Amino acid sequence: MHLDKRQKDLLKEIVENYIKTVKPVGSTSLCEKFNCSSATIRNEMASLEKMGLLEKTHLSSGRIPSEKGYKYYVDNLMVPKELTGEDILKLQTIFQNNSLEVNDAISKCVEIISEITNYTSVVLGKSSKDNLLRQIDIIEIDDNHIVALVCTNKGIVENKQFKIPNNISINEIIKTSEIINKMLKGTPIDEVNMRLEYEIKPEIAKIIKQYETVYNIFYDAFNDFTKNNVVFGGKSNILKQPEYSNNIEEVRRLIDKLDDEKLVTKIEENKEKGINIYIGNETEFDSNVTIIKTHYHLNGEEGTIAVVGPKRMEYDKVVGILDYIKKQFEGDK
Amino acid sequence: MHLDKRQKDLLKEIVENYIKTVKPVGSTSLCEKFNCSSATIRNEMASLEKMGLLEKTHLSSGRIPSEKGYKYYVDNLMVPKELTGEDILKLQTIFQNNSLEVNDAISKCVEIISEITNYTSVVLGKSSKDNLLRQIDIIEIDDNHIVALVCTNKGIVENKQFKIPNNISINEIIKTSEIINKMLKGTPIDEVNMRLEYEIKPEIAKIIKQYETVYNIFYDAFNDFTKNNVVFGGKSNILKQPEYSNNIEEVRRLIDKLDDEKLVTKIEENKEKGINIYIGNETEFDSNVTIIKTHYHLNGEEGTIAVVGPKRMEYDKVVGILDYIKKQFEGDK
DNA sequence: ATTAGCACACTATTTTTTCCAGTGCTAATT
DNA sequence: AATTAGCACTGGAAAAAATAGTGTGCTAAT
Numbered sequence: 001m002h003l004d005k006r007q008k009d010l011l012k013e014i015v016e017n018y019i020k021t022v023k024p025v026g027s028t029s030l031c032e033k034f035n036c037s038s039a040t041i042r043n044e045m046a047s048l049e050k051m052g053l054l055e056k057t058h059l060s061s062g063r064i065p066s067e068k069g070y071k072y073y074v075d076n077l078m079v080p081k082e083l084t085g086e087d088i089l090k091l092q093t094i095f096q097n098n099s100l101e102v103n104d105a106i107s108k109c110v111e112i113i114s115e116i117t118n119y120t121s122v123v124l125g126k127s128s129k130d131n132l133l134r135q136i137d138i139i140e141i142d143d144n145h146i147v148a149l150v151c152t153n154k155g156i157v158e159n160k161q162f163k164i165p166n167n168i169s170i171n172e173i174i175k176t177s178e179i180i181n182k183m184l185k186g187t188p189i190d191e192v193n194m195r196l197e198y199e200i201k202p203e204i205a206k207i208i209k210q211y212e213t214v215y216n217i218f219y220d221a222f223n224d225f226t227k228n229n230v231v232f233g234g235k236s237n238i239l240k241q242p243e244y245s246n247n248i249e250e251v252r253r254l255i256d257k258l259d260d261e262k263l264v265t266k267i268e269e270n271k272e273k274g275i276n277i278y279i280g281n282e283t284e285f286d287s288n289v290t291i292i293k294t295h296y297h298l299n300g301e302e303g304t305i306a307v308v309g310p311k312r313m314e315y316d317k318v319v320g321i322l323d324y325i326k327k328q329f330e331g332d333k
Numbered sequence: 334m335h336l337d338k339r340q341k342d343l344l345k346e347i348v349e350n351y352i353k354t355v356k357p358v359g360s361t362s363l364c365e366k367f368n369c370s371s372a373t374i375r376n377e378m379a380s381l382e383k384m385g386l387l388e389k390t391h392l393s394s395g396r397i398p399s400e401k402g403y404k405y406y407v408d409n410l411m412v413p414k415e416l417t418g419e420d421i422l423k424l425q426t427i428f429q430n431n432s433l434e435v436n437d438a439i440s441k442c443v444e445i446i447s448e449i450t451n452y453t454s455v456v457l458g459k460s461s462k463d464n465l466l467r468q469i470d471i472i473e474i475d476d477n478h479i480v481a482l483v484c485t486n487k488g489i490v491e492n493k494q495f496k497i498p499n500n501i502s503i504n505e506i507i508k509t510s511e512i513i514n515k516m517l518k519g520t521p522i523d524e525v526n527m528r529l530e531y532e533i534k535p536e537i538a539k540i541i542k543q544y545e546t547v548y549n550i551f552y553d554a555f556n557d558f559t560k561n562n563v564v565f566g567g568k569s570n571i572l573k574q575p576e577y578s579n580n581i582e583e584v585r586r587l588i589d590k591l592d593d594e595k596l597v598t599k600i601e602e603n604k605e606k607g608i609n610i611y612i613g614n615e616t617e618f619d620s621n622v623t624i625i626k627t628h629y630h631l632n633g634e635e636g637t638i639a640v641v642g643p644k645r646m647e648y649d650k651v652v653g654i655l656d657y658i659k660k661q662f663e664g665d666k
Numbered sequence: 667a668t669t670a671g672c673a674c675a676c677t678a679t680t681t682t683t684t685c686c687a688g689t690g691c692t693a694a695t696t
Numbered sequence: 697a698a699t700t701a702g703c704a705c706t707g708g709a710a711a712a713a714a715t716a717g718t719g720t721g722c723t724a725a726t
Binding site for chain 4 (some may be wrong): 369370371372373376390391392393394
């Protein structure tokens with residue numbers, strides 16, 4: 001598929017125009033820009049439509065970009081937008097606060113991205129893969145309650161409170177924690193629960209009667225780690241998109257999807273390099289949205305930042321922002 | 334203001350009818366139930382309107398309850414609804430899981446409440462008042478990073494990672510933590526930051542040059558504690574309410590309000606006994622909603638569970654559920 | 667290759683019409 | 697005194713009709 005210069009310009013113009021106005025673009029409105037008559041534009045439009053890059057909403061409407069059209073646009077025509085000074089200022093407040101914890105920094109990022117773009121954004125993070133078990137501590141609260149504290153070499157700490165079952169003594173729990181510390185220190189966090197079952201369980205079975213119950217407590221404590229950490233920004237921004245303002249059902253469908261952790265986690269799959277754009281059906285999330293995402297590494301933690309919006313997302317702006325953030329992260333190393 | 338039996342029945346009928354149908358209630362539809370003609374009903378309606386308990390949406394419409402009408406209804410006419418077996422079953426999964434941490438249990442509660450009621454619900458919790466500082470630990474991650482671990486006598490643990498500023502040594506931080514442990518152990522958590530400033534700061538000023546910077550690290554670590562813990566359930570349920578299905582602006586206004594932490598925290602003020610109902614302007618939150626809330630104490634933690642919905646909320650059902658949950662909590666002590 | 671011209675398609679908006687569920691009031695009835 | 701039948705009237709919702717506007721595709725001319 002080959003487009004000549006004018007066709008490219010035309011497609012670019014139509015995509016950007018539609019993104020801005022959310023109205024099908026008619027031929028007359030483009031005459032001036034292209035120094036030709038509407039009929040000429042119409043001819044070109046017709047051929048772009050034949051190529052599957054444009055669509056009509058009805059027989060005699062103006063054109064809107066098709067999924068393929070958006071795709072062509074982002075792959076060949078779009079120029080990422082530079083951030084405005086104002087936007088940079090907003091983001092600086094994060095990057096300049098040096099003592100901010102990585103997680104906090106990222107959460108703030110998402111918030112600001114949503115503020116700037118007016119779309120919903122999300123971080124999927126704390127991939128625990130590179131974290132190694134450092135130690136597990138047991139803190140006694142009272143006769144019936146303990147807190148299990150799990151700490152990794154990278155400083156991620158999880159804590160979980162437990163009610164001690166009647167038939168278990170605190171000593172048995174502490175004993176077990178010591179065994180775990182001795183045998184599993186340095187184990188990748190996501191392998192701990194496996195080794196817990198195959199190495200620790202048999203071990204404590206020798207000395208503790210109710211070993212199953214004790215095992216379960218530790219299993220739960222570690223299990224929190226493998227849970228994905230998901231932080232949203234600007235969920236209600238969906239409501240700001242004009243395509244939904246008359247379609248509350250659609251909004252609900254979308255919000256429910258965003259609430260479905262399993263589905264959202266899918267966004268993180270395929271950790272490709274750079275900034276990736278998935279349009280409509282490519283998203284595996286919802287055929288009516290576009291997802292722009294990038295994977296980040298920062299001080300040993302990694303994750304994905306994604307922006308979710310309508311297919312007529314302001315691609316250039318969003319890519320510009322993610323680009324900027326990515327660079328800041330990498331420079332920060 | 335005194336209503337006779339029939340007027341009470343009529344008001345109750347109208348309120349419950351309107352809650353169900355979201356349509357103004359006309360006189361004819363009630364004839365059968367009251368064994369009289371529509372004219373009679375109209376007369377009674379007129380006097381209820383004169384008392385300010387009913388309203389019309391336009392000159393010749395049926396009646397809807399006024400704010401005062403709802404109020405009268407919940408105070409005098411409503412009978413809390415028993416939970417269905419199905420609903421009880423759902424809630425049992427929480428109460429029967431004994432090893433569940435309080436916070437987790439409450440969060441689950443909120444989720445289920447929203448599922449059952451189709452309204453938005455929220456817990457405001459972890460009032461740190463009764464928590465006393467037990468100890469603060471510093472874990473070294475690498476040369477530049479530490480984790481500060483704050484633990485209270487009730488087993489609430491907060492951790493916060495810090496990048497160590499260049500001009501500070503880890504030793505200085507550890508030294509400070511020891512001083513804090515010695516001097517402030519047993520201090521109510523919400524007083525710690527005050528004492529930190531007046532007692533610890535002068536103390537470390539003697540031995541640490543950059544004492545301000547060190548002070549700030551600890552200040553931040555404790556500060557997380559005083560933040561309110563807010564967990565929502567079913568935020569998108571707002572979209573299910575028919576009054577909003579044609580009014581996306583209103584939905585956005587509401588969701589934004591729910592996102593405003595300051596405003597939401599207001600819900601917790603006035604910790605009265607029992608189950609409290611605030612209708613419209615009484616809420617201090619939004620004149621178009623009703624908030625039903627109750628305060629809970631559970632294993633030393635306390636907080637507020639609230640259900641937020643339209644003024645035509647299913648009062649009997651919501652009160653029934655909160656009642657049930659409250660009883661379970663109290664029985665669980 | 668471009669353009670003017672024209673018939674035709676579809677939407678959106680406004681206006682008009684029609685219908686209906688409701689009310690309040692009065693006078694009659696119980 | 698309380699209830700009811702009867703009736704004129706109101707406001708809104710839904711359907712139908714009228715109108716205007718934006719756009720297309722095609723043909724023939726440039």
